[in-house]
Amino acid sequence: MAVALGLAFASAGAAGAQDLSEAQTQEVHCVHNALVARRATSLVAQSYLSETTVNGFRGRADGALEAAATGCAQLYEWDDMVRGLGVAIGTMGATGDFLGVQLKAAGVAEATIEKIAGLKPGLSQRDKELLMDGGWGDDRAFMARMRTKLLAAGAPDDEAIILNAVKILETEVIGADFIASFVEVQFS
Numbered sequence: 001m002a003v004a005l006g007l008a009f010a011s012a013g014a015a016g017a018q019d020l021s022e023a024q025t026q027e028v029h030c031v032h033n034a035l036v037a038r039r040a041t042s043l044v045a046q047s048y049l050s051e052t053t054v055n056g057f058r059g060r061a062d063g064a065l066e067a068a069a070t071g072c073a074q075l076y077e078w079d080d081m082v083r084g085l086g087v088a089i090g091t092m093g094a095t096g097d098f099l100g101v102q103l104k105a106a107g108v109a110e111a112t113i114e115k116i117a118g119l120k121p122g123l124s125q126r127d128k129e130l131l132m133d134g135g136w137g138d139d140r141a142f143m144a145r146m147r148t149k150l151l152a153a154g155a156p157d158d159e160a161i162i163l164n165a166v167k168i169l170e171t172e173v174i175g176a177d178f179i180a181s182f183v184e185v186q187f188s
Contacts, residue, residue, distance in 0.1 A: 031090030034068035045098030092175030112154035131173040
C-alpha cells in the first residue's frame with residue numbers, strides 16, 4: 001500500500017516535480033521512506049490526525065520524525081528550511097499511507113484507493129484551498145462535491161470511508177504544496 005500511495009504522492013508535486021531524477025525523488029521522499037523503514041508511519045499519522053496530545057502519540061511521533069529527519073539532513077546536507085519541508089512531506093506521506101490502510105481494512109479495493117489519491121489534479125482551486133486550510137469539514141457544498149467524485153471513483157457510500165478518503169485528498173494537496181516548495185528551494 002505504501003508503494004501505491006507513494007507513487008500517487010510522488011506525482012502530486014508541482015509540474016517540475018515530474019522532471020526530477022530518481023536521486024532527487026529519493027531525496028524529496030527521504031523522511032517518508034525512513035518512516036516506512038522504521039515502521040513509524042502509523043504513529044506519525046495518528047499523531048497528525050489526533051486532536052489531542054494526551055494519547056502520547058505526539059511525543060513518540062516527534063521522536064520518529066526527528067530521527068528520520070536527522071538521518072536525511074545528514075545524508076543530503078539539508079539546511080533547516082529543507083529539513084522542515086522534508087518532515088512535512090514525510091508526515092503527509094505517512095498519513096496518506098495510514099488512511100489508505102484504513103480504507104483497505106474497511107473493504108475498499110486498492111485500485112479504488114489509488115483512484116481516490118489520483119483525484120487531486122481534477123480538484124478546483126477553491127477545493128484545494130479548503131483542503132489546504134482544513135476548512136472543509138463544515139462546508140456542505142464541498143463535501144457534496146467530494147462525495148460525488150469519490151463515489152464515481154468507486155468509494156462506497158459510507159460516511160467514515162468518505163471522510164477518510166477526503167483526508168487522503170487533503171494529504172495529497174498539502175503534500176504536493178510541500179513537494180513544490182522543497183523542489184524550488186533544494187533543486188532550483
